[in-house]
Amino acid sequence: MTDTRGPQPRYEGYATGPLPGEREPEGPAGPYHPPQAYEAPDGGTQGGGAQATRKPRTGARTTPRTRKARLRVAKADPWSVMKVSFLLSIALGICTVVASAVLWMVMDAMGVFETVGGTISEATGSNESNGFDLQSFLSLPRVLVFTSVIAVIDVVLATALATLGAFIYNLSAGFVGGVELTLAEDE
Numbered sequence: 001m002t003d004t005r006g007p008q009p010r011y012e013g014y015a016t017g018p019l020p021g022e023r024e025p026e027g028p029a030g031p032y033h034p035p036q037a038y039e040a041p042d043g044g045t046q047g048g049g050a051q052a053t054r055k056p057r058t059g060a061r062t063t064p065r066t067r068k069a070r071l072r073v074a075k076a077d078p079w080s081v082m083k084v085s086f087l088l089s090i091a092l093g094i095c096t097v098v099a100s101a102v103l104w105m106v107m108d109a110m111g112v113f114e115t116v117g118g119t120i121s122e123a124t125g126s127n128e129s130n131g132f133d134l135q136s137f138l139s140l141p142r143v144l145v146f147t148s149v150i151a152v153i154d155v156v157l158a159t160a161l162a163t164l165g166a167f168i169y170n171l172s173a174g175f176v177g178g179v180e181l182t183l184a185e186d187e
């Protein structure tokens with residue numbers, strides 16, 4: 001882009017010297033060589049090509065320094081809370097269905113349904129009827145359908161409650177400032 005304002009007058013205050021806080025330039029302009037922190041083994045300062053081993057400073061720490069920062073959670077985005085709670089509740093629903101299927105299979109293999117079902121049939125039966133049949137009532141497909149319905153209801157409720165919780169947190173954080181956390185980083 002071309003400067004179309006024409007020649008500008010120079011500011012005379014710092015035009016000839018360095019800005020405040022800057023050092024005077026030393027010698028010709030070239031690559032920057034930072035000052036060395038330690039002396040070379042021969043007693044002088046370290047030269048350009050010689051590699052010297054660094055001596056540890058006296059009083060140097062041997063334990064790692066931990067940096068800490070105090071942060072405040074001022075706002076929770078309801079959209080991101082809804083997405084995360086939806087995915088977590090889907091995972092929880094799948095775990096619930098799988099766990100109920102495994103539990104049913106273990107109980108069936110142990111003969112729990114037959115034993116309890118026989119006891120209930122004897123207690124509820126009469127001469128004309130056999131009584132209540134627990135094994136047909138608690139069949140695996142029926143248990144899985146019931147568990148799936150409960151899992152779907154859980155997904156909807158957990159997602160809605162988490163999103164509502166984010167809105168309520170945002171309102172309360174506006175009054176009291178939010179939750180303060182102290183985070184530490186080991187170096």
